[in-house]
Amino acid sequence: MDVDFFVQQLVNGLTLGSVYALIALGYSMVYGILKLLNFAHGEVYMFGAFIGYFVLSALGGASSPSIPVAPLLVIMFLAAMLGAGLLGVVIERYAYRPLRNAPRIAPLISAIGVSFFLQASALLLFTAQFRTYDTPQLIPIDTTGRIDAGPLHISLTRILVIVSTIGLMIALTLLVSRTRLGKAMRAVSYDREAAAMMGIDPDKVIVATFFIGSALAGAAGVMFGLVFERVFHLMGFTAGLKGFTAAVIGGIGNIPGAMLGGLIIGLAESFSTGYISSTFQNLIVFGILIVILLVRPTGLLGSPVLKKV
Amino acid sequence: MSRIGSDDWVEQQELRSEYYTGFTGPARKAFDRVGPGPRFFAFLAICAIFPFFPTVADSDFLIRVGVNVLLFALLALGLNIVVGWAGLLDLGYVAFYGFGAYMYAWLSSSQFDVHLPTELVIPIVITASAGLGLLLGLPSWRLVGDYLAITTLFFAQIFVELMLNLDRLTPPWRDEPLDVTGGPNGIPGIDDMRIFTIDFEQTRDYYFLLLAIFAVVVVGLYYINESRTGRGWRASREDPLAAELMTTPVNRLKLLAFAMGAAVAGLTGSVFAAVQTGVFPQNFEVALLIMIYAALILGGAGSISGAVLGAIIIAAVPEILRTPENARYLFYGVLIASLLIVVRPWKRVAGIVAAAIVFGFAAHEIVALIWPDVVVGVEDGGLGGLLDSWVLVVDDHETLVNFAFVFLVAAVLILTQLRGESRMLLLIPTIYLAAFVWENRLVAEPSVTRQLLFGAILVAMMTKRPQGLLGTPRVENPI
Numbered sequence: 008m009d010v011d012f013f014v015q016q017l018v019n020g021l022t023l024g025s026v027y028a029l030i031a032l033g034y035s036m037v038y039g040i041l042k043l044l045n046f047a048h049g050e051v052y053m054f055g056a057f058i059g060y061f062v063l064s065a066l067g068g069a070s071s072p073s074i075p076v077a078p079l080l081v082i083m084f085l086a087a088m089l090g091a092g093l094l095g096v097v098i099e100r101y102a103y104r105p106l107r108n109a110p111r112i113a114p115l116i117s118a119i120g121v122s123f124f125l126q127a128s129a130l131l132l133f134t135a136q137f138r139t140y141d142t143p144q145l146i147p148i149d150t151t152g153r154i155d156a157g158p159l160h161i162s163l164t165r166i167l168v169i170v171s172t173i174g175l176m177i178a179l180t181l182l183v184s185r186t187r188l189g190k191a192m193r194a195v196s197y198d199r200e201a202a203a204m205m206g207i208d209p210d211k212v213i214v215a216t217f218f219i220g221s222a223l224a225g226a227a228g229v230m231f232g233l234v235f236e237r238v239f240h241l242m243g244f245t246a247g248l249k250g251f252t253a254a255v256i257g258g259i260g261n262i263p264g265a266m267l268g269g270l271i272i273g274l275a276e277s278f279s280t281g282y283i284s285s286t287f288q289n290l291i292v293f294g295i296l297i298v299i300l301l302v303r304p305t306g307l308l309g310s311p312v313l314k315k316v
Numbered sequence: 317m318s319r320i321g322s323d324d325w326v327e328q329q330e331l332r333s334e335y336y337t338g339f340t341g342p343a344r345k346a347f348d349r350v351g352p353g354p355r356f357f358a359f360l361a362i363c364a365i366f367p368f369f370p371t372v373a374d375s376d377f378l379i380r381v382g383v384n385v386l387l388f389a390l391l392a393l394g395l396n397i398v399v400g401w402a403g404l405l406d407l408g409y410v411a412f413y414g415f416g417a418y419m420y421a422w423l424s425s426s427q428f429d430v431h432l433p434t435e436l437v438i439p440i441v442i443t444a445s446a447g448l449g450l451l452l453g454l455p456s457w458r459l460v461g462d463y464l465a466i467t468t469l470f471f472a473q474i475f476v477e478l479m480l481n482l483d484r485l486t487p488p489w490r491d492e493p494l495d496v497t498g499g500p501n502g503i504p505g506i507d508d509m510r511i512f513t514i515d516f517e518q519t520r521d522y523y524f525l526l527l528a529i530f531a532v533v534v535v536g537l538y539y540i541n542e543s544r545t546g547r548g549w550r551a552s553r554e555d556p557l558a559a560e561l562m563t564t565p566v567n568r569l570k571l572l573a574f575a576m577g578a579a580v581a582g583l584t585g586s587v588f589a590a591v592q593t594g595v596f597p598q599n600f601e602v603a604l605l606i607m608i609y610a611a612l613i614l615g616g617a618g619s620i621s622g623a624v625l626g627a628i629i630i631a632a633v634p635e636i637l638r639t640p641e642n643a644r645y646l647f648y649g650v651l652i653a654s655l656l657i658v659v660r661p662w663k664r665v666a667g668i669v670a671a672a673i674v675f676g677f678a679a680h681e682i683v684a685l686i687w688p689d690v691v692v693g694v695e696d697g698g699l700g701g702l703l704d705s706w707v708l709v710v711d712d713h714e715t716l717v718n719f720a721f722v723f724l725v726a727a728v729l730i731l732t733q734l735r736g737e738s739r740m741l742l743l744i745p746t747i748y749l750a751a752f753v754w755e756n757r758l759v760a761e762p763s764v765t766r767q768l769l770f771g772a773i774l775v776a777m778m779t780k781r782p783q784g785l786l787g788t789p790r791v792e793n794p795i
Contacts, residue, residue: 110782115405116405116609301467
């Protein structure tokens, strides 16, 4: 077996997996608290990618950036995370909050509507053409921009993506396990009414959750743009589906599970593209999901749900 | 969640009396009070105009629209079985439609050189689609709600992927690749239908064929809904556990719902394939699924007449949007109609319209004075020269219009939160902004406008009137 090819696929899979894991976290957090499948999450991710692109072009574009590369990247990430987070909060406020006590099917349909609306808005605002981040201009892929280990070449962009994903995940884990907000989130996801009686404002916690989850999706959008360069208005749909797949595989509502699921999906996709065929990569990913859903609906790390009558 | 110290029933009554206020209140109240029986007969009476449509519609285009409406109505009726009655969120529905179309194509085209008689093909298509429905219904035994929705959505995705990629399949027993689906190019040149010596050649013929199918399906569904099966579906929708305890065979009913919905969709698909004389993977994508859902939700899930009404609106309105002239009338008509519904007391509407007109003329004058080169007139302004000096149409300023669109969305969202005077004040510039965005961008891009509209319809219906236009409000216990 060709080791170089294998490692390339592995790195590819890890990069893709990082993006999916970040999307999955948003799904997972929202689902954990609201028991709502936020179909519009993929579109938030797409908007994040576009915000990153527009910040990049506003600051001179990839070929002649007006500020050094490192702060430029930081600004791109911050802007995308802030924008996506606000978008998530607006979506929650107008499409989900009025349906807080409606039958389960209602917010789901509303979410589909939001997703469709956002996709059409992106088509209207950004047109159907592909935008390219042109990362090689920004971070050169010659000897300075990659790490060489014998026959292996790993580009710095991919390392950046993987490392920053790990950083975001550590930050999120700390937030959820160590802060007051995290405690409130856990309380609300466990029992919203009881949490309200303990003096927690569930609405505030839900808004915070949407903001954080959507901000992660925005970061994922910028990462996708940096690695795969092309952003377009339809990118959110399949990425959203795969992010959800990742969340389900890991066990929805479970943060380490979302990371694990993202990595599994990313690796499965990249290895099936590399070794089997690229036309059927989506089939393989969706096939994995259907099997896991049917065999173990609570996911790999999820705990079984008790049904109350 | 009920307030502390208030009774559930009292609160509901209060909400109801709040709901039926304003100009249209009594009408809406009366409308909501009409029982399902009279409503269904009113619906039948309206449907009686369908057969006369082709005698009035003189152009091929109109007949084509009529065929589309009927296709949509059938699809919405089929979806209504699964979503409206059985309460299962099936996002793979469009795959059944596609499957029916492809089945018809395989059995009566030169793809495999099979040309079976239509009388034979249609039962095969229906049986095969129902079988596929049973198969896809199986996950509903274990999965509910969101999980079922996402699993079925994956099936829809898998269907499109398969149809796109099964053009170079190499089975083990053959040496050369086999072209099953034609890939992205689909299967062209499908035979026309021919049922017992009746040839279906023109679109007009298919219109009558669809009408016959429609009549059979509507009557059949009406009786099924009234039957034990229908009651079983509703019971298992409201509370599967309680229904199971009352010996309702919940799992079997779920499968039956899936199979029946799939059968209707497959049958519709085969007619669609024959009308279009070709099938292509992009005919069966998620966008279509959203349109069918929009039709069902708009009309009212769980109601036959609602599904049909929704389908008429969803299939016919985009056709009006196609010509800028008609689209303009539609836009201003809908604007005023929604003002009448939203603004209370209704006498204010006149004031707001007048204020918006004055505002518009003033804004137009000011901008024309400051940047005269930006402003161009409305091309072939429909409502006379009036629009020409009212709404700003700018030349080549895409960014400006984009910002206006974002502001418009923001303004509409803020409007839903405001009450009283500030709402009225914000309403005036919002109307103008809407007209501005409409004339500058949306009117030229009907397909995007349609998508925006459907997305907005789904959200607005869910938040404002979840039972749809014709559905009966349901009392449900949130879990």
